[in-house]
Amino acid sequence: MSPAVEPFVVAVAGGSGSGKSTFTQELTRRFPPGSFSVVLLDDYYRSRPDIGHHNIDTANFDHPDALEFELLRTHLAELKAGRAVDCPVYDFTTHSRTSRTHRVEPAPIILVDGVLLLSHPALAESFDLRIFVEASADMRLIRRLERDRTERGRPVESTLKQYLTSVRAMHEAFVEPARATAHLIIHNDRPGQAADAIRRLVEFALRLPGV
DSSP, X not given: OOOSSOOEEEEEEEOTTSSHHHHHHXXXXXXOTXXXXXXXXXXXXXXXXXXXXXXXXXXXXXXXXXXXHHHHHHHHHHHHTTOOEEEEEEETTTTEEEEEEEEEOOOSEEEEEOTTGGGSHHHHTTOSEEXXXXXXXXXXXXXXXXXXXXXXXXXXXXXXXXXXXIIHHHIIIIIHHHGGGOSEEEETTSTTHHXXXXXXXXXHHTXXXXX
């Protein structure tokens, strides 16, 4: 059944390690319960079980072809129509989708978090608001090193090799050009700008129907 008011869909994009996930978490923390749902682009990676840990640092996960954008578009259309979706669950240790799914319910605000969200033109049209979280290359690399070490158990050498082999080039080829399509750019290196943006977005969201 279609919702009385179509959800407001927000993309939070930006380079790997830019701080977009932290931005999304801070934003949702200030929304009223039940007013939002979150969808992660990372869940839509295609299975790559043949990679293995021995050559993970040379695998290219940062090209748009690594993601199933059409499935995400279908799920966003379902959520806009007021229907729940079962999102895939991706395992970064095996580089494949698991047999599990997790349910995302429709809500007045749908937040979608992902590096390459704005690089796919047809998908970008699905968003009512496109946010690009920006940070310096040094800061993005430092954050990626820390994430890979603490969350994925990867050695620094592996993360650096992958960064130099594919991440940096893919950022320059796909992520940075898509920045021009954003409605709002958050400079995460500038003190207070993210917090100010969150405050303004919450004020705006609280005026949306159904929130």
